[in-house]
Amino acid sequence: xxxxxxxxxxxxxxxxxxxxxxxxxxxxxxxxxxxxxxxxxxxxxxxxxxxxxxxxxxxxxxxxxxxxxxxxxxxxxxxxxxxxxxxxxxxxxxxxxxxxxxxxxxxxxxxxxxxxxxxxxxxxxxxxxxxxxxxxxxxxxxxxxxxxxxxxxxxxxxxxxxxxxxxxxxxxxxxxxxxxxxxxxxxxxxxxxxxxxxxxxxxxxxxxxxxxxxxxxxxxxxxxxxxxxxxxxxxxxxxxxxxxxxxxxxxxxxxxxxxxxxxxxxxxxxxxxxxxxxxxxxxxxxxxxxxxxxxxxxxxxxxxxxxxxxxxxxxxxxxxxxxxxxxxxxxxxxxxxxxxxxxxxxxxxxxxxxxxxxxxxxxxxxxxxxxxxxxxxxxxxxxxxxxxxxxxxxxxxxxxxxxxxxxxxxxxxxxxxxxxxxxxxxxxxxxxxxxxxxxxxxxxxxxxxxxxxxxxxxxxxx
Ligand code: NDP
Numbered sequence: 364x365x366x367x368x369x370x371x372x373x374x375x376x377x378x379x380x381x382x383x384x385x386x387x388x389x390x391x392x393x394x395x396x397x398x399x400x401x402x403x404x405x406x407x408x409x410x411x412x413x414x415x416x417x418x419x420x421x422x423x424x425x426x427x428x429x430x431x432x433x434x435x436x437x438x439x440x441x442x443x444x445x446x447x448x449x450x451x452x453x454x455x456x457x458x459x460x461x462x463x464x465x466x467x468x469x470x471x472x473x474x475x476x477x478x479x480x481x482x483x484x485x486x487x488x489x490x491x492x493x494x495x496x497x498x499x500x501x502x503x504x505x506x507x508x509x510x511x512x513x514x515x516x517x518x519x520x521x522x523x524x525x526x527x528x529x530x531x532x533x534x535x536x537x538x539x540x541x542x543x544x545x546x547x548x549x550x551x552x553x554x555x556x557x558x559x560x561x562x563x564x565x566x567x568x569x570x571x572x573x574x575x576x577x578x579x580x581x582x583x584x585x586x587x588x589x590x591x592x593x594x595x596x597x598x599x600x601x602x603x604x605x606x607x608x609x610x611x612x613x614x615x616x617x618x619x620x621x622x623x624x625x626x627x628x629x630x631x632x633x634x635x636x637x638x639x640x641x642x643x644x645x646x647x648x649x650x651x652x653x654x655x656x657x658x659x660x661x662x663x664x665x666x667x668x669x670x671x672x673x674x675x676x677x678x679x680x681x682x683x684x685x686x687x688x689x690x691x692x693x694x695x696x697x698x699x700x701x702x703x704x705x706x707x708x709x710x711x712x713x714x715x716x717x718x719x720x721x722x723x724x725x726x727x728x729x730x731x732x733x734x735x736x737x738x739x740x741x742x743x744x745x746x747x748x749x750x751x752x753x754x755x756x757x758x759x760x761x762x763x764x765x766x767x768x769x770x771x772x773x774x775x776x777x778x779x780x781x782x783x784x785x786x787x788x789x790x791x792x793x794x795x796x797x798x799x800x801x802x803x804x805x806x807x808x809x810x811x812x813x814x815x816x817x818x819x820x821x822x823x824x825x
Pocket of ligand 1: 373377378382406407445446468469470471473495496497574
């Protein structure tokens with residue numbers, strides 16, 4: 364931690380800043396009384412100093428962190444167009460001396476133009492750039508943006524934020540796997556039959572058509588976040604948790620990942636919601652939400668099955684799914700093990716493969732196993748062992764900001780990984796754009812189209 368760090372948020376008046384970044388900063392400062400930060404807000408339309416401070420105050424209050432305001436030194440609010448060289452000079456110049464963190468909380472196209480507008484000679488040596496998802500719009504644009512960034516700073520000083528998995532959650536998954544002889548040896552195709560990674564939420568569009576209607580569930584969640592989770596689950600055990608070891612291991616997985624059988628038509632589903640009730644709220648059909656253009660055919664639920672072409676994982680389906688307005692909201696990673704090779708004759712009942720389930724936010728591990736006993740010692744039934752792994756993902760953004768302020772890039776997305784994630788989903792995007800995969804429908808509050816029976820949703824009942 365460095366007391367002279369200046370955090371410049373470009374896009375200070377935006378939704379991400381007030382809803383996620385500032386409350387997380389407040390929480391972080393509250394948790395660590397030795398931490399101080401100089402805070403500068405910037406944007407293209409005028410927000411005066413007083414309004415900016417009020418916003419920070421309100422955002423800290425949502426995290427119960429008003430007391431942490433005294434550890435913030437406010438710089439003047441900067442009104443500037445970040446996409447111009449002059450605008451970026453003004454923004455960087457307002458930061459003053461010491462370490463500089465430039466956080467781009469702006470639409471992706473603005474972030475890309477802003478990075479191109481920075482003069483490297485204007486940046487202090489100890490500068491960190493933080494960029495939000497989506498990083499580029501396809502593999503080529505991600506490659507180009509990486510080239511622009513690498514002209515400015517070394518890779519270790521570029522943070523491509525993936526707030527989905529907080530540091531604790533990633534470490535929880537790695538810890539359970541690598542610290543237990545019970546799990547470490549079964550972590551491969553020899554024993555694992557399938558992996559499902561699911562992020563189903565009950566929230567609908569919530570007024571975010573401007574962004575979401577162009578992105579859809581696949582780009583919003585699978586391309587950006589869930590493939591990173593896949594990489595954590597499927598990586599070779601790293602020698603250490605250092606940035607280089609961890610990111611080398613996850614990038615190797617992504618390079619080996621593709622849509623199962625190279626067939627996006629057989630291995631992807633898409634759907635959008637129709638009117639209904641969820642969590643006591645009535646939502647309109649997606650196509651009737653304000654700002655949605657039905658002709659864009661944007662999916663609000665996507666499910667894709669991938670394979671990891673390595674000796675460890677050959678043949679194991681990795682099904683990634685995410686959607687909105689669903690009745691059974693859950694964030695989870697589920698590993699289904701193969702059934703035993705031989706069940707001694709005499710037992711009654713089923714002996715399906717054991718199931719390891721990481722539920723995220725708060726994080727829990729549950730293990731479904733077959734046991735007998737009770738009234739009839741020959742009868743098998745399912746028992747579940749549960750362990751609480753802590754808050755995990757609930758603290759994700761505070762951990763993101765801490766890692767940026769402390770310059771620990773281990774869990775930010777490395778440039779090559781960002782490019783790979785676009786490469787991996789490209790065949791699906793092409794198949795969908797060509798209309799080769801039907802756009803199904805599901806009612807708000809349901810668990811998705813009933814015809815999708817063999818994917819990640821079936822793991823809910825495992
Ligand atoms: P908003 O549209 O709410 O905010 C965008 C911000 O960018 C505004 O403060 C706007 O300020 C500023 N801005 C736009 N153009 C310029 C410019 N040329 N120069 C300087 N500032 C500019 O977007 P969000 O906050 O929702 O999203 C920001 C980023 O965060 C996006 O990349 C998004 O994908 C990502 N993200 C958002 C999440 C969310 O929940 N909102 C979650 C995860 C990621 P002004 O009007 O003053 O110019």
